Amino acid sequence: MIFDPPIMALLLLATLTMVAVLAAAPFAAYLLRHWNLESGHARQIRLERGTHLVSTVWMLIMLLQVPALALFVHNADRMAVLFTGAMCAVGTLNVNQWGMPAFLSQVAVFFGALAWLLMNTADNLGKDYPFIRHKYGLLLALAPVVVTAGVMEWLYFLNLDPNVITSCCSRLFTPEGSGVQADISTFPAKPTLIALFGALSALLVLAGLVWGVGGGAGKRVAAVYGLLGALFFPLAIVAIISVISPYVYETPNHHCPFCILKPQYGFIGYALYAPLFFGSGLALGVFVLGILPMPESVRAALPERLRRWTAASALLLALFGLAAFYAIWRSHLVMFH
Amino acid sequence: MFHWLARQRYLMDYTLAAMWRRKWRNLVLLVVFTLVVFLLASVSFFGSAVRFEAKRALKFAPEVMVQNLVLGRHALAPADWVDKLKGIRGTRNVRGRLWGYFYDQGNGANYTVMVADGSDPSLAVAPGEVIVGAGVARVREVEKLRNLLLLRPDGKLFKLRAKRILSDDSALLTHDLVLLSEADFREFFNLPRDAGFTDIALEVRNRREVATIANKISQRLPNARVVTREDILRTYENVFSWREGVLQAMLAASLAAFAIFAFDKASGLSAEERREIGILKALGWDTSDILAMKLWEGALLALFAFLIGAVAAYAHVFLFQAGVLAPVLKGWAVLYPQAPLTPQIDRLQLVTLAMLTIVPFIAATLVPVWKAAITDPEVVMR
Numbered sequence: 001m002i003f004d005p006p007i008m009a010l011l012l013l014a015t016l017t018m019v020a021v022l023a024a025a026p027f028a029a030y031l032l033r034h035w036n037l038e039s040g041h042a043r044q045i046r047l048e049r050g051t052h053l054v055s056t057v058w059m060l061i062m063l064l065q066v067p068a069l070a071l072f073v074h075n076a077d078r079m080a081v082l083f084t085g086a087m088c089a090v091g092t093l094n095v096n097q098w099g100m101p102a103f104l105s106q107v108a109v110f111f112g113a114l115a116w117l118l119m120n121t122a123d124n125l126g127k128d129y130p131f132i133r134h135k136y137g138l139l140l141a142l143a144p145v146v147v148t149a150g151v152m153e154w155l156y157f158l159n160l161d162p163n164v165i166t167s168c169c170s171r172l173f174t175p176e177g178s179g180v181q182a183d184i185s186t187f188p189a190k191p192t193l194i195a196l197f198g199a200l201s202a203l204l205v206l207a208g209l210v211w212g213v214g215g216g217a218g219k220r221v222a223a224v225y226g227l228l229g230a231l232f233f234p235l236a237i238v239a240i241i242s243v244i245s246p247y248v249y250e251t252p253n254h255h256c257p258f259c260i261l262k263p264q265y266g267f268i269g270y271a272l273y274a275p276l277f278f279g280s281g282l283a284l285g286v287f288v289l290g291i292l293p294m295p296e297s298v299r300a301a302l303p304e305r306l307r308r309w310t311a312a313s314a315l316l317l318a319l320f321g322l323a324a325f326y327a328i329w330r331s332h333l334v335m336f337h
Numbered sequence: 338m339f340h341w342l343a344r345q346r347y348l349m350d351y352t353l354a355a356m357w358r359r360k361w362r363n364l365v366l367l368v369v370f371t372l373v374v375f376l377l378a379s380v381s382f383f384g385s386a387v388r389f390e391a392k393r394a395l396k397f398a399p400e401v402m403v404q405n406l407v408l409g410r411h412a413l414a415p416a417d418w419v420d421k422l423k424g425i426r427g428t429r430n431v432r433g434r435l436w437g438y439f440y441d442q443g444n445g446a447n448y449t450v451m452v453a454d455g456s457d458p459s460l461a462v463a464p465g466e467v468i469v470g471a472g473v474a475r476v477r478e479v480e481k482l483r484n485l486l487l488l489r490p491d492g493k494l495f496k497l498r499a500k501r502i503l504s505d506d507s508a509l510l511t512h513d514l515v516l517l518s519e520a521d522f523r524e525f526f527n528l529p530r531d532a533g534f535t536d537i538a539l540e541v542r543n544r545r546e547v548a549t550i551a552n553k554i555s556q557r558l559p560n561a562r563v564v565t566r567e568d569i570l571r572t573y574e575n576v577f578s579w580r581e582g583v584l585q586a587m588l589a590a591s592l593a594a595f596a597i598f599a600f601d602k603a604s605g606l607s608a609e610e611r612r613e614i615g616i617l618k619a620l621g622w623d624t625s626d627i628l629a630m631k632l633w634e635g636a637l638l639a640l641f642a643f644l645i646g647a648v649a650a651y652a653h654v655f656l657f658q659a660g661v662l663a664p665v666l667k668g669w670a671v672l673y674p675q676a677p678l679t680p681q682i683d684r685l686q687l688v689t690l691a692m693l694t695i696v697p698f699i700a701a702t703l704v705p706v707w708k709a710a711i712t713d714p715e716v717v718m719r
Contacts, residue, residue, distance in 0.1 A: 003586055008693065064696065
């Protein structure tokens with residue numbers, strides 16, 4: 001089934017990404033070992049030149065992960081008609097054992113990519129490559145994840161068998177089922193919603209603090225915001241599965257987090273997921289930069305950036321909150337009083 | 338943010354001016370790239386348009402079809418199957434259908450001969466009458482003669498009065514159609530009353546139970562083949578996606594050739610270009626500035642090529658009926674329907690197309706661009 005245009009595009013991207021990673025990883029290791037800005041050695045000049053290429057390649061590759069993730073999910077949703085039993089992306093991803101790991105590792109790559117892009121931007125703020133070691137350290141840490149995602153994707157698409165009867169989302173995301181996803185769907189509605197909107201309010205207050213304080217103290221608050229903002233992501237996913245999706249479908253038994261992407265629900269899933277993913281991804285990047293010691297050369301520019309990224313992240317998460325609120329408000333379903 | 342935007346705007350400004358200075362070289366690249374995009378986009382647009390038409394056509398297909406198999410081949414379904422199927426709870430509107438193919442020796446065309454099922458009064462046919470599709474009407478000049486003369490398979494002449502000619506709107510389905518009454522059909526094909534039906538169509542009360550009903554049918558009639566509308570839809574989706582994919586994979590060779598071409602163009606910097614980079618660096622441009630400028634060059638080229646190629650492909654497929662590609666994707670026949678394609682493009686397609694074309698181009702030019710950007714000013718200006 002790999003002769004399908006979106007699949008070919010995804011595989012092309014996955015392959016290019018893997019090639020880029022495998023080419024960059026030895027360079028990153030070499031750089032971590034030998035980087036010394038004071039030295040005028042030919043090796044240092046070579047490294048400084050090489051880092052331009054590697055940074056640019058990685059920047060492009062990481063930027064491409066965003067449409068790649070969207071395309072992967074959208075394509076899985078579209079292919080549901082091809083498999084008996086599949087009604088949305090869940091069924092397609094469950095056709096073989098590689099689908100879900102491929103998807104989850106793609107999500108991990110997405111978050112790693114956002115964090116890396118923020119760090120790259122921060123690194124470019126100073127003339128003396130202030131974050132270069134961290135940047136390449138993160139690259140090396142991300143490399144296995146990226147390769148895993150690529151390999152999983154290949155295995156998934158190569159092993160797609162149209163004769164397999166797969167499970168529909170209503171079989172997996174149901175309180176009667178077993179497994180993590182089934183457990184999540186049993187979470188009670190009211191406490192989950194209170195936790196979700198409570199956490200969101202706390203995050204907005206923190207972001208306001210970061211905006212107001214600024215400077216070194218602001219950086220510490222930004223780190224706290226970043227950590228909580230990144231942790232907000234799993235909470236939001238739990239809330240989507242246990243409460244928000246049933247509100248969207250207006251039936252208390254359907255908990256699928258993928259069907260909300262379908263056109264018949266007004267694409268509300270995209271309004272929920274896009275701000276959520278970008279908002280918590282930015283928060284993750286802010287967290288990483290917030291806990292790192294601040295180099296001298298970016299003391300003037302970086303806090304300002306952190307302030308803006310925090311604000312952007314908070315704004316996006318607020319948008320997610322609005323979308324969730326809208327989904328609940330216009331629903332005719334009543335889950336609690 | 339505004340600072341960043343302003344910087345990109347200046348870079349773009351400079352890049353456009355620089356590209357204009359080497360317009361012939363860039364034009365060649367643009368033309369080749371556009372052509373590649375055009376080919377891939379045509380395949381993609383055409384594939385989705387055909388899939389869309391097939392899906393629309395299948396809306397009117399029966400939910401479940403039951404065929405009899407004898408010696409593993411399709412045979413006539415016994416008439417008593419209709420009652421057996423009516424006995425299965427959840428089925429409704431069970432009806433035996435009579436249809437077959439007829440090869441017209443006069444012109445080498447195949448007609449689909451069918452009995453009108455009577456659900457639509459405008460398509461009701463009395464004995465001695467016939468309703469024909471636009472294609473049949475054209476090759477047999479039915480409009481002029483008001484009659485349809487057919488040579489029965491056993492060699493006798495069969496004359497029918499043309500009651501109506503179906504319009505071109507439904508051409509994809511009715512182009513080669515000949516609608517008869519049941520009596521005429523049986524006489525024409527010399528089919529006795531008790532021979533049964535070609536197949537049996539039925540609807541299912543609850544759409545979610547289609548699979549269950551199909552199971553029950555195969556239990557009750559073990560030698561029957563049960564085909565659901567979902568099955569057909571899935572097969573169409575598969576077949577057309579596959580054809581489209583194979584064609585694109587073949588075109589990928591042209592894409593690879595183009596990537597090599599672009600790589601070559603980007604690596605072979607002219608002396609003048611080298612001097613330009615050297616001067617820029619001497620003026621204080623950073624390596625990253627040069628890289629950004631060169632990336633803008635590639636991005637602008639890719640953007641133009643993509644837009645022009647996609648628009649041209651749209652025109653090719655939807656205004657000119659995909660003259661170049663149609664035979665490969667559609668298949669062909671003597672009586673082929675001339676159905677205009679409904680313009681039908683989705684975001685997924687455009688994103689896919691952009692990824693398939695722009696990404697390899699950027700990937701091929703990155704390393705040469707970097708090589709150009711790291712040259713020392715004193716090396717080139719000496």
